[in-house]
Amino acid sequence: MSTAPDTSTTTDADMDEDRESDAALFEKYRPRKFHLHSPLTLGFPIGVMILFVITGVFGPALAPYDATEIDLINRLAETGFQSNGSWDHALGTDDLGRDVLSRLLNGARLSLFIVVVIIPLSTLIGALVGLFAAWIGGWTSRLLMGLVDLQMALPGILLAVLFASIFGPSLRNVVIVLVIFLWSSQARIVRSEALALSETDFVLAARTIGSTDARIMFRHILPNLLNTIVILATLNVATVIIAEAGLSYLGVGVDQQTISWGKMISEGRDVLSIAWWLVTIPGIAIITVSLAGNLFGDWLRDALDPRLRHAR
Amino acid sequence: MTSKLWAAIVMRFMRAILTIFVVITLVFFLSRAIGDPVSFYAPIDSTQEEIDFLKNKLGFDRPLIVQYGDFLYKAVQLDFGKSFTASRPAWDVVTERLQATVELGVSALIIGIVIGIPLGVVAAVRRGGIVDFSSRVIALLGQAVPNFWLGLILIFLVSVKLGWLPTGGRGDFQQLILPAVTLGTFPAAAIMRFTRSSMLEALQQDYIRTARSKGLTQRVVIMKHALRNSLLPVVTLMGLQVAGILSGSIIIETVFAWPGLGRLIIQAIIGTDFNIIQAAVFMTTIWIVFANLIVDISYMFLDPRIRTGGGSV
Numbered sequence: 001m002s003t004a005p006d007t008s009t010t011t012d013a014d015m016d017e018d019r020e021s022d023a024a025l026f027e028k029y030r031p032r033k034f035h036l037h038s039p040l041t042l043g044f045p046i047g048v049m050i051l052f053v054i055t056g057v058f059g060p061a062l063a064p065y066d067a068t069e070i071d072l073i074n075r076l077a078e079t080g081f082q083s084n085g086s087w088d089h090a091l092g093t094d095d096l097g098r099d100v101l102s103r104l105l106n107g108a109r110l111s112l113f114i115v116v117v118i119i120p121l122s123t124l125i126g127a128l129v130g131l132f133a134a135w136i137g138g139w140t141s142r143l144l145m146g147l148v149d150l151q152m153a154l155p156g157i158l159l160a161v162l163f164a165s166i167f168g169p170s171l172r173n174v175v176i177v178l179v180i181f182l183w184s185s186q187a188r189i190v191r192s193e194a195l196a197l198s199e200t201d202f203v204l205a206a207r208t209i210g211s212t213d214a215r216i217m218f219r220h221i222l223p224n225l226l227n228t229i230v231i232l233a234t235l236n237v238a239t240v241i242i243a244e245a246g247l248s249y250l251g252v253g254v255d256q257q258t259i260s261w262g263k264m265i266s267e268g269r270d271v272l273s274i275a276w277w278l279v280t281i282p283g284i285a286i287i288t289v290s291l292a293g294n295l296f297g298d299w300l301r302d303a304l305d306p307r308l309r310h311a312r
Numbered sequence: 313m314t315s316k317l318w319a320a321i322v323m324r325f326m327r328a329i330l331t332i333f334v335v336i337t338l339v340f341f342l343s344r345a346i347g348d349p350v351s352f353y354a355p356i357d358s359t360q361e362e363i364d365f366l367k368n369k370l371g372f373d374r375p376l377i378v379q380y381g382d383f384l385y386k387a388v389q390l391d392f393g394k395s396f397t398a399s400r401p402a403w404d405v406v407t408e409r410l411q412a413t414v415e416l417g418v419s420a421l422i423i424g425i426v427i428g429i430p431l432g433v434v435a436a437v438r439r440g441g442i443v444d445f446s447s448r449v450i451a452l453l454g455q456a457v458p459n460f461w462l463g464l465i466l467i468f469l470v471s472v473k474l475g476w477l478p479t480g481g482r483g484d485f486q487q488l489i490l491p492a493v494t495l496g497t498f499p500a501a502a503i504m505r506f507t508r509s510s511m512l513e514a515l516q517q518d519y520i521r522t523a524r525s526k527g528l529t530q531r532v533v534i535m536k537h538a539l540r541n542s543l544l545p546v547v548t549l550m551g552l553q554v555a556g557i558l559s560g561s562i563i564i565e566t567v568f569a570w571p572g573l574g575r576l577i578i579q580a581i582i583g584t585d586f587n588i589i590q591a592a593v594f595m596t597t598i599w600i601v602f603a604n605l606i607v608d609i610s611y612m613f614l615d616p617r618i619r620t621g622g623g624s625v
Contacts, residue, residue, distance in 0.1 A: 146330070153331045153601050154338070155559030158577065158593060165581040166345050242458045246563055249460050250578065265461055272464060273472045283461040290456035298452075 042299055048292035055105050056112025063102035064090075067259055071097030076275045094264075094278050095271050104285055106259040111241050111289065114174065118240050122179045123233045126186020127225070133187065134194035135217050145191070148184040156181035157246065164252030171254050174244055181243070182236055186229070193228055197221045227304040235297035238290035245286050261286050321609055328605045335597045336590070340383055343586045344376065383590075392591035397580075402587035406573065406595050412482055413572035416565070417557045419492035421550065424499030429546065431500075432507025436515065437534060447504055454501030459560055463494040463567040480569035491568040495560050499553045506549045510542035517541075544611070551607030555600045 055062065075097040078084045082092075091100040133141040160177040167173055197203060198221060206216050245262030247253035254260050261282040268278025358366075367373040371382065386392070392402040435444040470490060471479040478487050514520065515538050523537045562574030569575070573592055580588035 146327075149327070150331055150334055152555060152604065153597050154335050154593075155555060155562070155596070155600070157559045157562050158596065161562075161578060161581050162339070162342050162589075165584070166342065238456055242456075245458050246460060249458075250563060250566060262458075265458075265464065269464060272468050276468050279461070279464050279468070283458065283465070286458055286461065287453070287456045291452065294452060294455055 041295065045292035045296035045299070048288055049296065052108060052289050052292070053112060055108040057109075059105035059107075059109045063099070063105045065099035065102045067098060067102040067106040069098060073097065076271065078275075079277050079281075082277075091281055092275070092277050094267060095275070100264075100278065100281055103259050103264055104261070104282060107261040107264060107282065107285070110171075110254065110258060110260045111244065111286075114171075114178070114244050115237055115240055117175055118178045118182065119233050119236055121175075122182035122236070123186055123229060125179065126183035127190050127229050129183065130187040130190025131194055131217055131222065131225075134191045134198065134221075135213060141191075144187070148188050151181070151184035156243070157250075160247050161250070161252050164247075169252055169255050171258060174247055174253050177247070178240055178243055182239065185236075186232055189228060189232060190225060193225055194221050197224055231297060231301045231304060234300055235294060237293035237297070241286055241290050241293070245282075317612060320612065324605060324608055328601045331601050332594075332597050336384075336387060336594055337380075339590055339593045340380055341376075343589050387590075387594065392594070393587040395588050396585045397583055397588075402585075402591040405588060406576065406591045409571060409573045409576045409592075410595060412570060413558070413561055413565070413574060415488065416491055416495060416561055416570060416572055417554070419488055420495035420557055420560075421499060421553065423492055423496030424503050424553065425550070427496070427500040428503025429507050432504040433511055433534065433539060435504070435508045436511035439512065444508075447508070451501040451505050454497050457497075459494055459498060460563045460567050462497065463491070463564055466490050466494060467567075480567075482571050487568075491564050491570050494567070495557060495564045498560065499550075499557065502553065502556075503546060503549060507542065507546050510545050511538055514538040514542040548607050548611060551603045554603035558596055558600060 060067070071093065074089065074093050075095055077086070077089050077093040077097075079090065079092040079100075089099050089101070091104065093099055094103070129144055133144040156177060159180065160173070163173045163177055164170075194217075198216075203216055203220055206220050211220075241261075244253055244260065245265065248260045248262030249266040251266065253262060264282040265279050268275065268282075272279055364373070371379060374382075390403050392406075394400060395402045395405050398405050431443065431447045435441075435447045438444060467479050467490065470477050477490055480491075481487050519541075520533060520537055523533045528537075558574070561570075561572060562577060564570070565572045565575040566578055573596065576588065577592045577596075579585075580592060
């Protein structure tokens with residue numbers, strides 16, 4: 001067991017020695033000089049998330065101006081941080097003179113709404129389909145997994161563009177397309193994890209005492225999958241926000257009246273060379289929230305389920 | 313066990329064909345839902361008789377299921393009809409545009425490989441070091457930055473401010489650089505993360521210890537023993553990146569006015585050019601499905617554990 005010369009004959013000492021070598025091994029493979037997931041870095045994602053929720057809920061009330069108010073005299077005003085800017089419009093104005101800060105705060109509401117609607121919906125569908133496919137097996141399972149494969153072959157963005165051209169751009173389309181796009185990854189992972197779990201001893205034990213399939217699925221397997229499901233849902237927050245921005249940028253996302261960070265970028269595109277902040281600022285908002293979502297998801301993964309560490 | 317392997321390959325191939333069939337069916341019915349195709353042939357002031365005549369002539373008056381059967385029969389022969397806007401065979405337009413997308417996509421993948429693999433190797437070998445840390449930060453950022461935004465920022469900085477490269481279009485090599493870099497960032501981050509974790513796993517194997525105890529240099533151990541064994545999952549990832557690059561190219565081609573398949577699809581949908589939509593989606597699907605197919609099959613051949621039927625295929 002241990003080769004150290006001073007190992008005493010008692011088993012206690014042997015175990016101590018073991019513990020030491022475990023600790024040494026842990027030390028050896030611990031990330032050394034830099035830490036990405038220390039308690040300090042956890043503060044950033046949590047802080048951003050709280051800020052995101054607050055601006056999402058109270059955004060329009062916090063906004064200094066009406067986000068749709070056109071003011072052609074003050075169009076393309078620079079931000080308060082630039083030499084020609086004023087703090088009246090802290091983040092400047094767009095090419096119609098609308099206040100960028102107010103639009104940003106309003107846009108947060110849409111992003112929050114999309115996250116709050118799409119993540120639970122796609123997670124629920126994905127988890128249920130995955131569990132069901134693992135439980136039922138056979139042709140039904142193959143059919144369901146065939147649907148998942150199909151999802152991989154038809155890029156979500158293509159589906160979104162088709163949908164938008166049929167029904168016109170709308171928030172509803174964005175929700176439908178992103179739910180369709182996201183449930184499949186959940187379903188695939190939940191199914192394979194559920195299948196792996198159904199081979200374990202505790203499931204065999206439950207089966208031996210006469211538990212029904214449904215009871216095994218929902219009382220024994222599902223609770224063991226909750227960590228995985230929550231982690232994937234958290235990591236999907238960034239995906240949802242970036243995807244909505246991309247669709248709205250292409251003009252196949254939300255409708256004309258809705259304020260979205262992606263649409264702010266697309267509106268700023270034409271005046272990029274004279275007013276770079278119109279593109280830059282909403283982009284930074286998207287990056288900050290996505291980064292926070294991913295960091296929090298990574299942290300959750302490391303904390304809850306080390307097996308998933310290499311999954312992504 | 314070879315017959316089992318061949319059976320698995322045939323099954324996998326059938327599944328690929330089935331997937332293409334389902335996608336093309338979906339696209340046929342979805343694109344018919346966009347609007348009445350006759351309205352694009354007939355002048356605005358045409359009478360009902362003229363419209364009916366056109367409908368009859370073009371076959372749009374037949375039951376949808378017959379139209380669908382006819383469509384499938386022609387699709388197998390790569391005949392998707394004429395483009396409404398270009399009045400040339402849709403398949404020709406699509407193949408022409410494909411070259412531009414392949415050029416962009418391959419460049420992006422090369423950038424991803426050239427940046428991703430070395431960084432991943434260094435990050436794994438010097439775990440916890442500065443390269444590991446910064447490459448993880450870059451990978452995290454790569455997953456948080458919308459690619460179209462990055463493209464716009466690059467246009468602003470490199471083209472508008474510095475004037476080094478053109479803002480868009482296709483022609484000379486300089487016009488390729490910015491879109492390829494933009495499209496290549498995500499694959500680079502993904503390949504890097506994957507190489508890193510795959511290398512870390514390989515470095516802990518017994519054969520690495522054996523190689524080290526034989527007295528081989530660090531360089532040989534890493535390049536010949538660890539890297540070679542950890543590249544298999546990375547190859548898989550590259551196949552999966554094809555789908556990512558193709559869907560990424562739709563938006564990046566729009567940002568940089570790159571005349572490829574992605575931009576063609578967007579234009580065709582705006583202009584309701586059915587035949588182009590169908591041909592282009594067919595082409596995209598074939599690429600993605602066959603990339604996945606090749607990955608799966610090469611995996612079966614490359615991994616002896618799968619080849620000899622050690623586990624379930």
